[in-house]
Amino acid sequence: MRFAKAVTPPHQPESKMGFNLPAMRGAELPDLVSVDVQDLFPDIPDAIHNYGQDVAPVRKAAEDALANVDFSRIKATDSVNVLCSEHGFGMMGGTAYAEILKTIRDMVVEKTGATKIKLGFACGLNRVEALEILPEHGLDKHYEGQTFQFGPYDKGVPIDTEIGRLYGIGIAFKANKIIHVHYDDPRELHFHRLNGRAMKAFTMSYARLETRSVYHTQFPTQSANIVPRLIYESDFIQKKFAFSTTLSTSPAGVIGVEANNSLIELDKVLTERTLRNYGKLVKLFESLDECIVVIDGHRWLNYSHAGGMTSCNLFFGPQDYLDLDLNVTRKNQTSAVKAIVINYMWKQAFAMSEIPVISAQPSISRLFQRRGVEKQFYACEGLTEAMEKAYEVTDTRKVIVFDGTYGAINCSPELAEEFITKAPQVSEEVEQVHLPKWLKQRGLVPAH
Amino acid sequence: MLIVASVVAVEADKCIGCKACDRVCPTEAIITVNKLAVVEESACTGCNKCIEACMDHGAISRKRLEKPVWLRVDxxxxxxxxxxxxxxxxxxxxxxxxxxxxxxxxxxxxxxxxxxxxxxxxxxxxxxxxxxxxxxxxxxxxxxxxxxxxxxxxxxxxxxxxxxxVGPSIWSIPDSVADKYPEYRLRESRDALKSGDLELVGFPNIRQESE
Structure with a gap:
């Protein structure tokens, strides 16, 4: 088979934490090719925006979506916190997510006359992210300097729910009204199971570490989203909640913007779209039995993108997390990932205890050496050396690069061939078996 | 187990004694005494929460240890x-x-x-x-x-x-909540946990040690 050359991925953000940009991108590896996601699955919707392209269609989509929102919940005298998350800026360079945030402020001012509007930035791991991100997108200027960042250890505010007391971040909710600005890539399907995912931010982005711990460890994954649901439905939040907006994507790129005064209604739209738009790639990834993952995206090991899919979609084993009948047990946890090569990232999020980890640069090696959890860790001096080590410790030449790319997957010819060979059967199985089941389990189609 | 390769250090001339650091320290390694943050190095795990809490003043920075400390039990x-x-x-x-x-x-x-x-x-x-x-x-x-x-x-x-x-959990879910929100399969999860068909495993990438 002949394949297209690897596509140029989004630029990588510079770290203010002392991690160096790599000298060589993953896409520059010899023999690397790309597979267009719409060649794999032609029904993946076309994008209105991708990295580096004009952002005007996103602005138009946001204005159209917000035109259907009831702004009367916000009075001119109200203080308003527009709440966003670091994760949204990890998609296609963050330009589209930032444009939604700008549009929201402009329309709140226009429709309500409110002027006390702040942008609240939920950090993924630390506050430095705000310094890295907000100025890059001109958000500090657009919000006239009224921005703030917060993390899971900031002062809490109690939120009493039907299952007991939980804690939000005080400063996030220190306004008369809040607007929740979401994003919809398929990260962490293994946790939220796409069962109320749009609400998850209330137990993560805007929650204290105790509440995040409850969500993570005191509920099975198919049930855990009761926690954010009850926070969202608490009197405390409902008095403040104005509306929610989400960046809507497919593996090809941004396909639109959704907005709704009801987060539950918005969640239904988001859930159905994600199942339809990403379901086939989820199953295709699930079908892999071996590969080397190269992390070459932005900040996170888990959330770098390849064809719109996130790296964590590969780390958590070949299980159908979209099937709500699946009980995750400790007996069937294996992974197709035979080695992880880290070319760029500095947010690890969890230890890779069993999978060999190969760092391509010293500043990143220190991250892993500090924790010392990985049973096989190799520190290398560059991507070429790291790839040689990866080939040495595995028996595979199947390589996938998570470099932030939407629209295509940069990978080795061996993996590209496997993707193309398997795609037709995966497509048929998803259409005939899995998608109807996933939808039915979520009440999105009438029971037959 | 955690290998502590660096702890934190306070620059006295930049510290204003605001206590932002000791309000977040998980190990009480940094406390404010006479309007100055003081670090007990042996209690510091190098989590950097205090550095972030002090970002506006920049009074706290990392200090690399000559020899890393292993936090682990026998x-x-x-x-x-x-x-x-x-x-x-x-x-x-x-x-x-x-x-x-x-x-x-x-x-x-x-x-x-x-x-x-x-x-x-x-x-x-x-x-x-x-x-x-x-x-x-x-x-x-x-x-x-x-x-x-x-x-x-x-x-x-x-x-x-x-x-x-940290009180809410699948074990303490009221029946009224389970019945009100069937989409979260709370009764089913609770029953599966009781019967052993389901275990709460937070990190499925990390294979469990042999039992």
Missing amino acids: LESQPEEKVAELCAGARLHPAQSICPCTGTRAREVAVAILNGATTPAEVSIQTGVRGVCSMWCTSAVLRLLSAAGHSTESNPKNWRLYPDG
Whole structure:
């Protein structure tokens, strides 16, 4: 088979934490090719925006979506916190997510006359992210300097729910009204199971570490989203909640913007779209039995993108997390990932205890050496050396690069061939078996 | 287990004594005395929360240790049966990984408690747990302490921990809530946990140790 050359991925953000940009991108590896996601699955919707392209269609989509929102919940005298998350800026360079945030402020001012509007930035791991991100997108200027960042250890505010007391971040909710600005890539399907995912931010982005711990460890994954649901439905939040907006994507790129005064209604739209738009790639990834993952995206090991899919979609084993009948047990946890090569990232999020980890640069090696959890860790001096080590410790030449790319997957010819060979059967199985089941389990189609 | 390669240091001339740092320190390693933040290096896990809390003033920075310190317990120091009993009281398996950042297992925390730790801070200093993000392990640590008879109180003067915020769990879900929200399969999950068909495993990438 002949394949297209690897596509140029989004630029990588510079770290203010002392991690160096790599000298060589993953896409520059010899023999690397790309597979267009719409060649794999032609029904993946076309994008209105991708990295580096004009952002005007996103602005138009946001204005159209917000035109259907009831702004009367916000009075001119109200203080308003527009709440966003670091994760949204990890998609296609963050330009589209930032444009939604700008549009929201402009329309709140226009429709309500409110002027006390702040942008609240939920950090993924630390506050430095705000310094890295907000100025890059001109958000500090657009919000006239009224921005703030917060993390899971900031002062809490109690939120009493039907299952007991939980804690939000005080400063996030220190306004008369809040607007929740979401994003919809398929990260962490293994946790939220796409069962109320749009609400998850209330137990993560805007929650204290105790509440995040409850969500993570005191509920099975198919049930855990009761926690954010009850926070969202608490009197405390409902008095403040104005509306929610989400960046809507497919593996090809941004396909639109959704907005709704009801987060539950918005969640239904988001859930159905994600199942339809990403379901086939989820199953295709699930079908892999071996590969080397190269992390070459932005900040996170888990959330770098390849064809719109996130790296964590590969780390958590070949299980159908979209099937709500699946009980995750400790007996069937294996992974197709035979080695992880880290070319760029500095947010690890969890230890890779069993999978060999190969760092391509010293500043990143220190991250892993500090924790010392990985049973096989190799520190290398560059991507070429790291790839040689990866080939040495595995028996595979199947390589996938998570470099932030939407629209295509940069990978080795061996993996590209496997993707193309398997795609037709995966497509048929998803259409005939899995998608109807996933939808039915979520009440999105009438029971037959 | 956590390898502490660096701790934090305070630049006295930049510190304004605002206490922002000691209000977030999970191990009480940094406290404000006479309007100056003071670091107890042996209690610092290098989690950097204080550095972030002080970002506006920049008075706290990393200080690399000449020799890294290993925060880990001697698993042989307590009988397996006692460790298993304590873990069971907290609804945990001894081999269960409770912290994805440090790979700490329930048995390590149990041993720390059996060796004398009575507070979350003491557990952290012995094991390294809560030494990075704290967003996973906190409830498990509190459950293990509670199972050993140690209650954890919050301190209104700081926000290091809100122990009253970890109560909700699948085991305590009221039937009324389970019935009201069938889409979350709460009854089914509870039954599956009781029957052993389902286990709460937070980190499915990390294969469990052989039992």
